[in-house]
Amino acid sequence: MIPELGQLALCLALIVAALQALVPAMQRLAEPHRLGHLTKPLATLNFMLVTSAFAALVASHATSDFSVLNVVLNSHTDMPLIYKITGTWGNHEGSMLLWGQVLSLYGFLIAYIRAKDTDLKSTTLSVLGFINAGFLAFILFTSNPFSRVWPIPAQGEDLNPLLQDIGLALHPPTLYIGYVGFGIVFAYAVAGLLRGKLDSDWARAVQPWILLPWSFLTLGIGAGSWWAYRELGWGGWWFWDPVENVSLLPFLTGTALIHANMVLEKRGQLARWVAALAILTFSLSLIGTFIVRSGLITSVHAFATDPARGIFILCYILAVTGGALFIYGRSEMKPSAPINLLSRTGFILIGNLLLVTAAGTVLIAILYPVMLELTGNPAISVGPQYFNTTFLPMVAPLLILSALAPLIAWDHTGKHYLAKQIKALLPSLMVALMVCITITTPPHALQLVGTALGFWLLYAALHYLLRILRAKVNLFSPTGLRSLASFMAHGGVAIFVLGVTASGLFKQTYEAPLASKEKLHFADYTLDLQSATRHHVDNYVARKATFRIEKNGQYLTTLAPELRFYPARQTQTTEAAIHATPGRDFYLVIGDASYGDNKIGVRLYITPGQQLVWLGFLLAGLGGMTAFVGAMRGKR
Numbered sequence: 001m002i003p004e005l006g007q008l009a010l011c012l013a014l015i016v017a018a019l020q021a022l023v024p025a026m027q028r029l030a031e032p033h034r035l036g037h038l039t040k041p042l043a044t045l046n047f048m049l050v051t052s053a054f055a056a057l058v059a060s061h062a063t064s065d066f067s068v069l070n071v072v073l074n075s076h077t078d079m080p081l082i083y084k085i086t087g088t089w090g091n092h093e094g095s096m097l098l099w100g101q102v103l104s105l106y107g108f109l110i111a112y113i114r115a116k117d118t119d120l121k122s123t124t125l126s127v128l129g130f131i132n133a134g135f136l137a138f139i140l141f142t143s144n145p146f147s148r149v150w151p152i153p154a155q156g157e158d159l160n161p162l163l164q165d166i167g168l169a170l171h172p173p174t175l176y177i178g179y180v181g182f183g184i185v186f187a188y189a190v191a192g193l194l195r196g197k198l199d200s201d202w203a204r205a206v207q208p209w210i211l212l213p214w215s216f217l218t219l220g221i222g223a224g225s226w227w228a229y230r231e232l233g234w235g236g237w238w239f240w241d242p243v244e245n246v247s248l249l250p251f252l253t254g255t256a257l258i259h260a261n262m263v264l265e266k267r268g269q270l271a272r273w274v275a276a277l278a279i280l281t282f283s284l285s286l287i288g289t290f291i292v293r294s295g296l297i298t299s300v301h302a303f304a305t306d307p308a309r310g311i312f313i314l315c316y317i318l319a320v321t322g323g324a325l326f327i328y329g330r331s332e333m334k335p336s337a338p339i340n341l342l343s344r345t346g347f348i349l350i351g352n353l354l355l356v357t358a359a360g361t362v363l364i365a366i367l368y369p370v371m372l373e374l375t376g377n378p379a380i381s382v383g384p385q386y387f388n389t390t391f392l393p394m395v396a397p398l399l400i401l402s403a404l405a406p407l408i409a410w411d412h413t414g415k416h417y418l419a420k421q422i423k424a425l426l427p428s429l430m431v432a433l434m435v436c437i438t439i440t441t442p443p444h445a446l447q448l449v450g451t452a453l454g455f456w457l458l459y460a461a462l463h464y465l466l467r468i469l470r471a472k473v474n475l476f477s478p479t480g481l482r483s484l485a486s487f488m489a490h491g492g493v494a495i496f497v498l499g500v501t502a503s504g505l506f507k508q509t510y511e512a513p514l515a516s517k518e519k520l521h522f523a524d525y526t527l528d529l530q531s532a533t534r535h536h537v538d539n540y541v542a543r544k545a546t547f548r549i550e551k552n553g554q555y556l557t558t559l560a561p562e563l564r565f566y567p568a569r570q571t572q573t574t575e576a577a578i579h580a581t582p583g584r585d586f587y588l589v590i591g592d593a594s595y596g597d598n599k600i601g602v603r604l605y606i607t608p609g610q611q612l613v614w615l616g617f618l619l620a621g622l623g624g625m626t627a628f629v630g631a632m633r634g635k636r
Helices: 002-030 039-062 069-074 081-089 092-112 118-142 167-195 200-231 242-267 271-293 307-330 344-374 384-390 392-407 415-439 445-470 478-505 610-634
Strands: 508-514 519-522 525-537 540-551 554-559 562-566 571-575 577-580 584-590 600-608
Touching: 002 039, 002 092, 002 118, 039 069, 039 081, 039 092, 039 118, 069 092, 081 092, 081 167, 092 118, 092 167, 092 271, 118 167, 118 307, 167 200, 167 242, 167 271, 167 307, 200 242, 200 610, 242 271, 242 344, 271 307, 271 344, 344 384, 344 392, 384 392, 392 415, 392 445, 392 478, 415 445, 445 478, 478 600, 478 610, 508 519, 508 525, 519 600, 525 600, 540 584, 540 600, 554 577, 554 584, 571 584, 584 610
Parallel strands: none
Antiparallel strands: 508 600, 519 525, 525 540, 540 554, 540 562, 562 571, 577 584, 584 600
């Protein structure tokens, strides 16, 4: 009965979304003074219906209702309850329903948050109705999560073992709030274009809805990297996998959009550029959805390989993006005043161009191998070397501009004043050089560049915060919160760069087969195999080894990595044991190779600065949240 109620709720939600899209236009023709009168209750009803459908799917998974095909394919009676619940979105159909849930939630928030321009709000909800209706149609017609199965099996096929991790509770929801949230920005942009009015007031109204999804997208990418680091067993957190890369695309253009919209809000410039970025960012989110679910690529992250679904999403992208570009081409707006490149506005524009170009290089890396295969050429993979030579060179000037932009004037900055600001930041480069010399002599070129850029941006963020404090700005006022957010976001990026530099260049790897009570000596440390056991837990069988790590003869920690075998899926996974410290991570995994004499294959990674990577993600994401709060308070 519950699945049928969920199915009915989805059908009704599709009808309501279509009404939400069409009613405001009908009211505009009939009664202009009552424009948008029904958009608020329709958005609310849509949210309630989609939420009911999502709750029905969660209940089906939690109760192991194997009459539902989605539950059969992605659950097991012996799975812990937490993984039964998170498994709701650990598959194509469930994740798409989560996508629709988040979209309906944003519509509900837009409907109920007070707005000065009710015309803009109503038109935005109408555009959002079109987006929602198309997506709900995709779920119902190609990805129905409530399809029944007969005869009812006694047991499920289990959730993908790689997804049976707490990371599944964090990564998809946060990532989707980011991905889907840019649909609100897209709707605002189309509404502004339809009204022929993209000005400072529009920028002020849309700014919170750029910041919120960007913040969650940042945290979502960080959570996904953390999950991959813990679960995949290869000691890294980013592999330039195509599905990792598609999440990077809207992040880059969304970062450009935040800063370009600041220019529009403060100076009334770059209106058409902001609209183009809003359309591009959401389109890239949709393209990411298409790539993951079309079967074009094979990845541990990919959910589905059904070409029919990919064709539906492709048509949906063409309709949504094509319609928006048609409106964009026909819209008329006043041209912006000329921009002085030697100013904060100019630096932001240059940074925007670098971010969009960087996104272009990533998109080429995703699509080029696909195009080769589609034309009958041999398959290739695009690896780190490509990104090191194309993507990373754009990061350096971007970080330099990010450090200087908050310190100079919006419209014009004299050369002498700019030189003064650069001189004030020079001590950071001296600190970076001293750090590099202390670690390795002579310092590695990449180490020197990464450390210098990280300290440059971190010092600039601290310098900017100090200026704000000296000016006695109330940090809890809208202006103060935005300034604090700028410090947090830029500081987070700086810490992230330092973490990436340290973990990427100074990671150490040790491998050896060990027997019980045998020791592996490395640097100042000793790894001692204490025991190896085998036991049954929930829906898997675990082979567990316990190791003692000492430093200079003193006990440091005990690590117990595992190999897990899942009988239902006939799949084995590697569970790493990690000892994290502020300075370095000890990351230990065991292999299944047989060495004779009851030896166990051991692989140990020592990674300095890994915690700085997670701290950078967290601080940047919280910076975006702080800016969101400041923008919302500024609208009052």
